[in-house]
Amino acid sequence: MLLHGVGVGRGLSVGSTLRMPEPLPEPADEISQASPAEEFARVKAALAHVAADLEARGEKAGGEAQDVLGAQALMAQDPTLVDDIEERLANHKSADRAVFEAFANFRDLLLQMGGYMAERATDLDDVSQRIIASLRGVAAPGVPESDTPFILVAHDLAPADTALLDLAKVIGLITREGGPTSHTAILARSKSIPAIVGVEGAEGLPDGTLVILDAGAGTVRTAPSTSEIEQANIRIAERLAVASAPLTPGALADGTLVPLLANLGSADGAEEALAAGAEGVGLFRTEFLFLDATEAPSVETQLREYERMLRAFAGKKVVVRVLDAGADKPLSFLNDEKEENPALGLRGIRALRASEQILTDQLAALALAESAVNDSASPGERVELWVMAPMIADSDDTEYFVSLAREAGIRVAGVMAEVPSSALVADQIFETADFVSIGTNDLTQYTLAADRLLGSVANLQDPWHPAVLRLVGMLGRAGRNAGKPVGVCGEAAADPALAVVLVGLGVTTLSMTPAALADVRAELARHTLAEAQELARAAIAATSAERARTAVLRLSAANAVG
Numbered sequence: 001m002l003l004h005g006v007g008v009g010r011g012l013s014v015g016s017t018l019r020m021p022e023p024l025p026e027p028a029d030e031i032s033q034a035s036p037a038e039e040f041a042r043v044k045a046a047l048a049h050v051a052a053d054l055e056a057r058g059e060k061a062g063g064e065a066q067d068v069l070g071a072q073a074l075m076a077q078d079p080t081l082v083d084d085i086e087e088r089l090a091n092h093k094s095a096d097r098a099v100f101e102a103f104a105n106f107r108d109l110l111l112q113m114g115g116y117m118a119e120r121a122t123d124l125d126d127v128s129q130r131i132i133a134s135l136r137g138v139a140a141p142g143v144p145e146s147d148t149p150f151i152l153v154a155h156d157l158a159p160a161d162t163a164l165l166d167l168a169k170v171i172g173l174i175t176r177e178g179g180p181t182s183h184t185a186i187l188a189r190s191k192s193i194p195a196i197v198g199v200e201g202a203e204g205l206p207d208g209t210l211v212i213l214d215a216g217a218g219t220v221r222t223a224p225s226t227s228e229i230e231q232a233n234i235r236i237a238e239r240l241a242v243a244s245a246p247l248t249p250g251a252l253a254d255g256t257l258v259p260l261l262a263n264l265g266s267a268d269g270a271e272e273a274l275a276a277g278a279e280g281v282g283l284f285r286t287e288f289l290f291l292d293a294t295e296a297p298s299v300e301t302q303l304r305e306y307e308r309m310l311r312a313f314a315g316k317k318v319v320v321r322v323l324d325a326g327a328d329k330p331l332s333f334l335n336d337e338k339e340e341n342p343a344l345g346l347r348g349i350r351a352l353r354a355s356e357q358i359l360t361d362q363l364a365a366l367a368l369a370e371s372a373v374n375d376s377a378s379p380g381e382r383v384e385l386w387v388m389a390p391m392i393a394d395s396d397d398t399e400y401f402v403s404l405a406r407e408a409g410i411r412v413a414g415v416m417a418e419v420p421s422s423a424l425v426a427d428q429i430f431e432t433a434d435f436v437s438i439g440t441n442d443l444t445q446y447t448l449a450a451d452r453l454l455g456s457v458a459n460l461q462d463p464w465h466p467a468v469l470r471l472v473g474m475l476g477r478a479g480r481n482a483g484k485p486v487g488v489c490g491e492a493a494a495d496p497a498l499a500v501v502l503v504g505l506g507v508t509t510l511s512m513t514p515a516a517l518a519d520v521r522a523e524l525a526r527h528t529l530a531e532a533q534e535l536a537r538a539a540i541a542a543t544s545a546e547r548a549r550t551a552v553l554r555l556s557a558a559n560a561v562g
């Protein structure tokens, strides 16, 4: 049997599947036969068991995961919740129903508070499920434990699950939900886990099914033959060889340079990015530093973080994005309003325009960080700081941002092209912006009107769609006419075949998760600029994302040099 989904990267894996337990059904609201005191004793034992289990798992995982799990252990013993449960038991609710209701009540309160508190609602659901599982004596939800490596099959992954993935054990990931730019996909790519998301039929895979997961083809093959397994193992070995190829600068076969940059969320990833041959940073997502903050970070706090990042990339270019709050990246201090359609709401530059002081503070911190690094550096060690704003719609947004950036002393100021309107008026935007960086994740979401977090429309969330590629082509042309650079920093840049097409459309730099650099470097080196342009023409002439991908893969196999 062959199942289809959206592959993340080009990874390949052969192994047995193990399912993540399904969420437990809602406990029935019936009068309990046991006495409230008996039920309360059972609940207290379950709470203690779950808290101890979460703490033990936290200690094992260490780092950030330990903080997440420690906070969850505290939730399991929260006195307000325990009192609420006891009260419900006194009204003759069953133990699991009382737990379910008390947690659901607390969850609704958190959701009403919005922002950071609302973000914790998922963690609370997870704790509630664990307690109910303990009361029923069934397996707790979450990543299953196993002594041998396995391919994880899940509906989708919660943040706490993803933080805890043991890479020595989880050798592949298949999810029913999620599109190519969902956080599960971004995490899988950054950890180099072969993954396929949005797989219809994934829920029917029994534990222990031997499968070949081929992310490049977007397929899961069950019951593979011996020769199919041998072929897959040969390809896995070939990929390992690519990963250890020399770290040359990104370039096409004819020598055209295409600098390969890293997407980072903090300076912690700098070492890994440099080791993978990143020629700089093409997208520093500053909001990742402050996701948990309840108030705007001070200039001093920001300065420390930015300086750390800039020092790590001495002698190279670092493109910093100012805070991109809203929708999939909520920052309670910037946009706390509940919106019907947050992806179409006050996010990115719009949220910053509404809180201008936060933007001017951030620009000031960036300018100070650049001076701190460069004032005492020799010319070869100076970092080149570029700053850009997210979700720019038109030249009005551009002029607003660029003038504030210049006032703050930022020398190179540009914008992200993520809203389709920015491509349509790219010539006007280039009159002011020093550069454009295309965020293909959001550009795809808005061009196809397909929520990037929703599995049901994952088939539309595909940057191979000729409509998206035509917009990229418009931006590429406008950049060339203006003599200014056009980068791509969305997930599309991490897809090797698509990366070549983007260059053919006029893109001059590519930025991606460091784990994708080796594959993209190898693929660029197989094509000349003329070939990349030919592939781009084939892609934009296709009538669907799937046809564009097939046409390019076919042509590229025929063209490949060496």
Ligand SMILES: C=C(OP(=O)(O)O)C(=O)O
Pocket (backbone or CB within 6 Å): 283, 285, 324, 418, 438, 439, 440, 441, 442, 443, 489, 490, 491
């Ligand atoms: C790079 C992008 O930004 P983010 O994924 O952080 O929204 C994008 O939208 O492509």
Ligand SMILES: [Mg+2]
Pocket (backbone or CB within 6 Å): 390, 418, 439, 441, 442
């Ligand atoms: Mg974006």
